[in-house]
Amino acid sequence: MSLHKVVANAEEAIKGIQSGQTLLLGGFGLCGIPENCITALVKKGVDQLTCISNNAGVDDFGIGLLLQTKQVKKMIASYVGENDEFERQLLSGELEVELIPQGTLATRCMAAGYGIPAIYTPAGVGTEVADGKEVRNFKGKDYLLEYAFDADYAIVKAWKGDTKGNLIFKDTARNFNPLMAMAGKITIAEVEHLVEAGSLDPNDIHTPGIYVNYIFQGEAYEKRIEKRTVRN
């Protein structure tokens, strides 16, 4: 891996992504999503993508943008309830969808990043999620065998990053991002603030730069709020 990780922008970062590849995309809802890279993927026009992400964005933001342009062949997610175009493509059969439990999604990323081929989890035992999967009993309880993800690219969003690719996430925008960062064969990180190596306290870093291949400072973050809720 090259130690020269800093690239100018999203277009340069995603340059190597090809049609038909599998992408892990960080974020929960619209929180902590790689906005710049999604925009760049729409512009690049790669299609037949398999996207693995907790959600599928909303109609006009996040992964929803890639659905509108029909660049996604298959979506692997845990919850997709906020997107009409998604539902339309799913019910019409245009889009392949695999729904998996959220903890399973997270842990399959973690396993990939830890070099562990598979995990056993109780989530989904006795449900249609278990169809065709190996079940093993440990201490009287059944568990499903679930495999680590095997994805070509991971695209994540962090709050701060340095020129060595070390990442710090903010608040609940952390979610799947550090896990996916570990899980990609190639990992692209877009950050709100890119600083020189040495500027971040090593104690504060969530994702070590060894997991990150390309890093750039994103621009014009919209950071849209999906459900603005106040107490007044």
Next chain:
Amino acid sequence: MALTKEQIAKRIAQELQDGFYVNLGIGIPTLVANYIPEGIEVELQSENGLLGMGPFPITGEEDADLINAGKQTITTLAGSVFFDSAMSFGMIRAGKVDLTVLGAMEVADNGDIANWKVPGKMVKGMGGAMDLVASAKNIIVAMQHTDKAGNSKLLKSCSLPITGRACVKKIVSDLGVFDITENGFVCIEHAPGVSIEEIKAKTAGRLSIHASIKEMNV
């Protein structure tokens, strides 16, 4: 009179114990946070990566980076902590969360729950519900007793694809409180003004009435 959503939440809040770590699902369960009894301290876990969830923010202090599992803007409290999604479900699977409250479309009298899919109609996904029901020590379901057409949602067996098997311990519906035992649903409380006859008529699964049934205090 059948209970309002707020009354269902208020009754569930009476199940909270001091020191509990609690995960509240989307919908009625979220309202439980508004009725935490005086003198009881619980810590709310939000499975998108927060322990110590605070109230909704005041206008102007919403932060796009700080949301709950229902994607609503929220706040932190003194002692709150953030973590990634694998650790979040790690603490759930490891049994560290004391109580899970979630909604349901159907519950069977053996504790099976269905709340993630209506084939051909609604395909939103299970989110974290399958992980939660597979591991939670104590699951309370908040639900309407019947659907809009008046059909019972407390059944002999679920007609919809299930989320988890034999996991629900207690139901608080708009008509009453039900323990789930080897003998099916056991009605331990009825809503004010709701008769045992009505509960019997609207429950399709095996039902018995506890000898010392009382009126819900809501």
